[in-house]
Structures are given as structure tokens and as C-alpha cells.
Amino acid sequence: MGVGFIILAHQDLDRAAQVAGYWAQRDHPLVIHVDARTDDDEFQTMQDQLAKFRNIRFTARRACDWGKFSIVAATLDAARQLLDDFPDVSHAFLASGSCLPLRPVEELDAYLAAAPETDFIESVTTEEVTWTVGGLDLERFTLRFPFSWKKRRRLFDRYVSMQRRVGYSRKIPAGVVPHLGSQWWCLTRQTLATILDDPDRPKFDKYFSKVWIPDEAYFQTLVRNHSTNIESRPLTLSRFDFQGKPHVFYDDHLQLLQRSDCFVARKIWPRANKLYRRFLGDQLKSLAQIEPNPRKLDRIFVSANQRRTAGRVGLKMQSRFPNPGLWKLQKTCAPYSVYEGFSDLFSNFETWLEKRTGTRVHGRLFHKSEVKFSGGAEVYNGCLSSSAKLRDYNPEAFLSSLIWNTQGEHQSFQFGPADRLEISDYISSDPNASVYVVTGAWAVPLFHSTMNFQRIRRIAARYQAIEAAHVASMRGHEIRAKVRVWSLAEFVEDPMPILQSILDGLDPGASRKLTEVPKMADLTGFGKFVQRLKNEGMNPHSVGDFPLGDLPGRKKLAIKPYVVR
């Protein structure tokens, strides 16, 4: 008593023959079906190679089309022959020509001997199935599919949607409760024989001959009528990618395959010499009953499909270039902060923030004449150049590259009305951006400047106009950045809670108490400066309401550090 194999082969017959020989030599009978479309010479060679084995049979060759009943018909022929010709066979194992046994066949025998009544076949109701391509699950059983999915895809799709529209549905015969599952199974003689000998079989065959991809449905459904002990999982390790085509294994998967403890795997690349040599060579037999554990491999399949369909967030590269319209996708790969006005108000803001938070704080990255990287670097992570021209050539690529290149380190930079603002829309639509704006802070350096006042007034008017437009653009309904805006007056009135909330936002877990504030510029007389701008005919509304005298809280701040207990 032992397991017998059915092999369905259609190409690379030399490999199929090798595997068949391996099983046959170890006294396990086989029935092989070779696609009628396969080259006759190749078939002849295979027959010659296997002629010495008396326990190998070939069934009549049928022309097999993917997704059609011909594959099931070939399987049924072969199953019949296996049961009839080899009365000792207790289990039938369905394999393909690109399968490879990973464990000694004696271990499979022992495994099946311990579960003599069990049928190993994935059989899932159509409601539960999650892996079908094109969303077709129950509809495989109820629609008609006269057009080839592989060759006439457009017609196929149209015909399906037309049937959906008119509400067409085939009648499912009595005795058929649709189930789906992997094509590869291992059934007991008892179960397989009752499926084959079922008096209703002609009816079932007729019905299934119009079902789409019946090789994943025929046995998976009918087994439910005859088996009492279904273990709904295949013994063959086989996984599909997002297009519904099987993943292929290569020589460099050797260790992974070994560690999976699966009995049989598919598909194996026909030129994977090392795999064939290793697994068809003499293997140490283990007496212990080790359960197959495909989960170790599943991680790889899942991450491959994930990479192909979702990709790495925030990465733009030669083979990942999302449509600009895909707002759902993050533009950058990590959170970053943009400070507007802070470095005008605090003379040491950058070094202070860098020291307080241990994050990277750049100067004005979008300065008109030069990229002001932290520490005045000429080149930064990833070889980003400080050339303003290179940056302006593609500012979005510049920013997303910077964030990508510095993963693991939070980036902040200064920004303001004197900079290149073309990047604003990109930033405001990026959920990774936190933008903190103190409006009117650009007036502080002007206040300290010794320039001619007329000139100061003109610059102030220009900055205010630019900033107003910029801030307005940060407030539209399509904004995905976190934006907070204070006027200068609001800010200087009570800067501590604001700075504290910024620090908290940077690192929500760690409560960094604000023990030292950055050095604020001296604003003595700033109110008068604002009034003078007004007197000259400008309305500096963006700085907020500045009293003519000095602000009460401000003086204390400027003189001694504020301590929070």
C-alpha cells in the first residue's frame, strides 16, 4: 500500500521524466499525461527514458487549454488508469511536470499512513475564497466563458460584463455546491473511486465542461459529496502572484524550500540544476513526523505581491512613478517639518531645535541662491547637491529624495517669503508635512536692518503679499499637511506653549520638557516700527496686533530663560 502519482506535463518533459523516474524507482506507480500539443519527439524521448520502469503508464494525450475542461478530462483518465492498473495504491497524488518532491517519498507514505482516511484537498466555498483573479468566484459556475481569457481578453471581459448586466445565470445542478481550491490534491483511493464511479458523473462532467477553470473546481466541489474527512489544504506548496500566475523557484531558494518541510513544491524553474540535484539525490530520511510548514515561505510571497501592488511609500524611481493625481499615496516616505518665520524671530533657532530634539534641522533649503543644508554642507545625504539650479530643476524630486535619503532621522527646514515657493503646493498636499508659520516674522530682521526705510517698506509690502498668498494656499480644502499659523503678535505673547507643542508633535512618546528657550530677537520698539510702516501707508496686518508699547510677557522671555517644572 502506498501513494501513486498522476503527473500532468506539457513542457520541459526532461524534468518531468526525472521526477517520474525518482518516484517510480522508489516503487511508487505513476500515470503520466502529456499535452497533445507538446512536441512528439520530446514525448518519444520521455517514453524512452522511462521505458525501463514497469510501474509507469502514459494516458492518451489530450490537447489541453488553460482554464478549460480538457485538463480535468486528462486528470480523470489518468486517475481511472491509476486505480485500475495499480490495485495497491491507497492514495492518489496529483502533480504537475514542474513539481519537485522536497522530502523523501517514504516520509509522505508515513504521513499518509497516519491519516489513512483523510483527503488532502483545498476546498473552500466561493464566499470564503480570496484569491481568485478578476473577482470571478461564484460566477465561474454561473456564467458562460466561450472566449479565451489568455488570447481574447477583451472579448472575455466584455462577455462577462454583458452577462452580468442582463442578469444571466446558469443553473447549478443538484448535488453541486460550488467549492474552489488549489488544483493539486492528494485523495484516498476510496474517495477518488466514488467520484469516478458516481452514477451522476456524466451530468457533472457536462456541467463542469462549461465552468471556467474547472481544474480548480471539479474535484474541490465533488469531493464534498463523497468524502467524510477532508483536510482542506494541499500537500503541494504552490502560490500565485498578483496576476494569478504561479511563483517559480530557483536554485537560490534551496534553503527556504528545505525549511518549508513541504512534501512537493511547484513550480520549479527547469534549469534549477541545484534544486533537482539536491532534492532528487539521496536524502536523509527523518522518522519524526514533521508537519509541512509553508508559512515560512508565505512571508516572501506576501511581500512580493505587496511590493508589486503597493510599493515603497514615498519612493519615486525608474519602475515606480505614481500618477500625480493619486492623492491617496504619500508623496514622501517620512514625516518632516517646515518652519516659517522662526529663524527670523530666534537667532539660534536651528541649533537650538537640533540640540533639543536630536533631529536634523536645516536652514533655508529653498533659498534663492543656495541650498542651506544643516552645517553648511555642500553635498548632503544621497549626494544631493547644494546647487540652487539643480534643486530648482526639479524641486519635488529634491525634497522627496532628501526625505528618502535620510530615513530614520526627522528632517526640518526653514522656509519663508524670500525663498523659492514653487514647492509650496507639493508640501501642503503631503500628509507627511507639518508646517508651522509665524506670519509677519520677516518684519523682525527688517526692523533690525539699517536700510533706508523706503526700501524696508517696499520689501515689507512684497513679503507680506507673498506670504498672504502662500498662507491662503495652505488653507484650501485639499490640504493634507498639518498646518498651524500664528501671527507674530500672537506668537510672542506666549511662545512657550507653542514651542512645547511643536516639540511634543515631533516625538509624541517622549515628553521633552522645555527647559531652555531659543534666544528671541530684541523687540524693544518693534511696536513703533510697525506703527511707522502704517504711517508710511502700508498695512502690516500679518504681524497681528502689536501695541505701541512693549509686550508684557516678551521682556521676561528675552532676559532670562523660562523654566517649566
Place this chain on the structure above:
Amino acid sequence: MSAYSTYRLRLERKRKRVRSLRKRSELHSVVDRTDAIGDDDILLFCTLRNERIRLPFFLEYYRNLGINHFLFVENDSDDGSKEYLEQQHDVTLWTTAQSYKRSKFGVDWLNALQSRYGVGHWNLVVDVDEFFVYPFCDSRPLRALTDWLDASSIKSFGAMLLDMYPKVPIDQVPYSEGQNPMEIAEYFDPGNYSITRNPKYGNLWIQGGVRARAFFANEPERAPALNKIPLVKWSRGNVYISSTHMLLPRGLNLVYDEWGGEKASGCLLHAKFLNSFTEKSKEELKRKQHFANSHEYRAYNKGIKSSPSLWCRWSEKYINWRQLEILGLMSKGNWI
């Protein structure tokens, strides 16, 4: 895409094809071993001029990857390149003394050869200083990739040009015949690339890297294109438009995913900056046979003089393809 512009592109493709067939007559066969090409063979097409010293390693590299046959066009060499290639058992060689520039920098010649010999094969089109790197290239032959592409119904495979350079000034370490150029030029720029989409042909246009940083910081729009599609399952009617940057029909340029996923891609390690470069760039300046009036070479000549080392502290030392994938320069896609 309107029917009109589709039609225009079709005309352009036809024009290109006719042009390349006309240019075919400029090629003279030196040795023809195309009888040896099997149905399933992977072919490499290459145009070159005076690259004798690089050839041994080049051939070795691509033979190891699994190229079955090489088809070379030798353009006016006088350093023994022709004689060397003639003796190689897996090389078919043509020669021409005609203008490289007027054959669209070799594209016309290779288009003609590809439409004659490449149809139905996977064609790899590279220069002698370009080394193809793809996912798992250290453990799987090129055939594994092309089989997977076939099974996935993918007809073209992108590989961005990655400019390599040494840590020391480029003329300091002499390259010796047979040596792996990446032993000398072992550094590259990992994260300073600019990508835009070309609406006309649908390809991506990539610029940046060390050449933009060191030579084109003041005129970035002139920095050379780095996007390449060197590996294509050739069909009758395919044409390369400019170098291997893009092709027609347009579908072949869609080597990137537009919905957030990553397609599989590789890199072409570009070992241009070896000690031979200084001399070569002077010579090319004189010949004026390169793109945009050899503007690139003029920029190099100027740049190399002012700062002879291309290396900076953020330059990345090349280890393997996995490093390039982690850096986000290439991707495994869903190939496992």
C-alpha cells in the same frame, strides 16, 4: 492619447524603420556567425569604437550572464578592436567608417540589425562600458529573468544608467585589460535623481547622479538622460528612438508602475569614468560625433580640469544588486 497622435507615432516608427534599413547598407560584414544563433538564444547588440582594452572583461561579463551571441558594429577603430572581436567564437561583426552621429549615434545601425536578427529573441543593447545588473543576478542567469518576463507577458525591462567613479581622481588608477572596471570605479551617487514623464513617448526621463552634480550643476536641463530600456523581446516593427532611452511602439516604454506598485527593474553600471576617459573625451571633442554637438564632452573636459575627483563623502560604494534595491534605485517587483 488621441487617434491622431497615435497615428503620428506610427508614422514616426515606420520612418525610423525605413531609415534604419537604408543605413543598413553602410555596414560591411567582417565575420558572420549568425547561423549559430538558436531559436531561444539571448542576443547582445553593441556599437563601439576603439574599445579594445575593455573588450575582454565585457565579453566575459556577458558570457557569464548567459548571452548566447554577440552582434557588434565596429565604427572606424584603429586599436585592434576589430581584429580581436573577429576571433571570438560567439561574435558576429560588422564594420563601418560612416558617421556615428548621422546614424543617430548607432541607433539606426542597431535597429537594422535587430530587425534582421533580433526578432523573436530577447535583445540586450548595451555599450562596452555598461554592465547590466538585475534582481538576483548573482545567483540566477539572465535566462531566469527572460523566462520570468515571458511567463509574465512582459516585453521590455528597464535598467537605469548608474554612473560609477573612483574615489581618487579618475586618471590616477590605470585600467588594465581583463580587469573588472568596478574595482576602480566603485562609487556612485545614491539619491539625487530627477524623474519626469515624457508625454509623447510615455517613458520616464531620468537625470541626475554624478554627471549632473559635477558637470551640469549650472545647466541641469542639459544633464544626460539616465533612463534606459536595454532588454526587449524584439518584435518586427520595434525601433529604438534615441539610444536605448525609449522605443516605439510606446507600450514598450511602460517599464514603470503608475498606481504606486513597483515593477521589476535593474541598473546599468556605467564604468565611463576610468583613466582612459580624459583622453577619450579630448578625442571625442575633436571628432564631434556625439550628442548635442558633444556638449557633454565639453562639460566633462571643463569639469574634470577644475575638480578631478568625482567622489564626495556621501558617495556610496557598490556592493551588489541588493544594495541598489534597498536604496530604491531598482526593484525586484514581484519576482521572488
